[in-house]
Amino acid sequence: MKPSRSTALATAALSITLLTPSIAFAWGEGPGENANPPGDHAEGSASGSELGAAVSRSRIVVKQTGGGTAKPSSGALAAIDPNWKPPACWYEPLATPQQLKGATEKMKKGDLFSVNFGRRWGKSLLVDAFDKGEPTFTDTPTKNYNVGKKGMFWRAVAREDRADDPEILDCSENLFWQDAGTLPDDPNAPTPETLAEYAYNKIRVPETEIELKPQAKSTVNMPTWAWLDKAVFKDVTVRADLPNTPLYAVTTAKPVALHLEPGTPDAKTFPASGDCPVNEDGSIGAPYTKGSSKQDPPCGIAYLRATNGKPYQLKASVTWEISWQGTGGAKGDLPDGKFETTQDMNVQEIQSINR
Structure with missing residues (x-):
């Protein structure tokens, strides 16, 4: 032209x-x-x-073709790289x-x-x-x-x-x-990568609702275990097609890490960075088992001060690794994405009596 x-x-x-x-x-x-x-x-x-x-x-048509078996999130992934622009x-x-x-x-x-x-x-x-x-x-x-x-x-x-x-x-x-x-x-x-980049903010990953133990109320200095079930957090795939052309791209979002922010400086996280990696079986962290209350969890939090009528806001964010493949064998990677939610955390302090 x-x-x-x-x-x-x-x-x-x-x-x-x-x-x-x-x-x-x-x-x-x-x-x-x-x-x-x-x-x-x-x-x-x-x-x-x-x-x-x-x-x-x-007119690009985007359809989710796999994953996301849990309730999908209502929002889009946020690219971790602030300088990336499709x-x-x-x-x-x-x-x-x-x-x-x-x-x-x-x-x-x-x-x-x-x-x-x-x-x-x-x-x-x-x-x-x-x-x-x-x-x-x-x-x-x-x-x-x-x-x-x-x-x-x-x-x-x-x-x-x-x-x-x-x-x-x-x-x-x-x-x-x-x-x-x-x-x-x-x-x-347009190229397959154009379609993959267009589909980026159409990806709907599951809500980041982590499992906690104890669930209702934590206790000062006692670790709260956190984990995500492998059956819930699976790879999510979306396919984008441009009608009247051979162009398509399949974009895959893979969960690779969970990050915890306690919502107060009076807390410590496990690991200390707050970054809980994905296990080989696809789960994150480990469920609490009876008798583990005094052990450090592979993923969790210990609050050092009780709440006083207002719960702490525990922020949980999952990092998703984004890749794509499309027409003619083209493939590549896009910036990692993040999706986060917050949960109320009430923390009690157990009073002991010295005799």
Whole structure:
């Protein structure tokens, strides 16, 4: 693909403001919701004053395919590396020839079509570029919308959480044609890694609810044992597919460590770092057994001061190691993720009587 014709765009006085539009083509409302465009016989549709405007809504379909047998968490994993940022934008298939033709023909006066971030064309510009083949505004002008040819029109997409990030302007191409079975020759073309990075914050791991003994109330200077059952904390896998391309990625989150923070400096953790590694069988720590009350647990806490009406907030966070593999044998690693929860801890002090 040739470089974008920014000069021509400026001449056409097109808006370059960033948008958060809400209206999309009828066949692609979002991942998992009719995300695959219908066949080439579809006529397309227009709705309201804008057409095809959801440039911040990807059509990547993400499904959890394994693990997470416990109650899944309501939140996403937080990347441990604060400097890691997945791509802000990439290109995706949007419409077949007949869909674009039908949608354009149904446009009314005042209707606009988003061909890129903040670039919205009226019917006349769409007709010039994709029906009449005028090359001024696109690097892939077409005649009669390429009806009868195999392929689709592609458009830039921005991550919803970065729709106002200036980096989305790296995806500067307007709506363009791509032959079937090919991917754009562009640095921002989607890859299996793009899909894996998109799926990162779609991973839902089990809630971090650790087992404790004693459970109801701890005692000053007596160790509280903590553990996670191997049957609960298994690898979690999600699969991401980009419809109308061969691209997919399977992302795996593997629990590798539990970290405990007692919620008060008047406590000590076991191990001293508070980091409890995963055992070979997949469990973390060890369950309390009768007669072990005076032993140091492999994973646990000893509170040194009793609570006084207000429980300590025990914070438990599990580190998840993230890897992926996808189309063509591609594979790699993503930054470790963390998911944490808090639990109330009441601590009592046993009074002894000296005679």
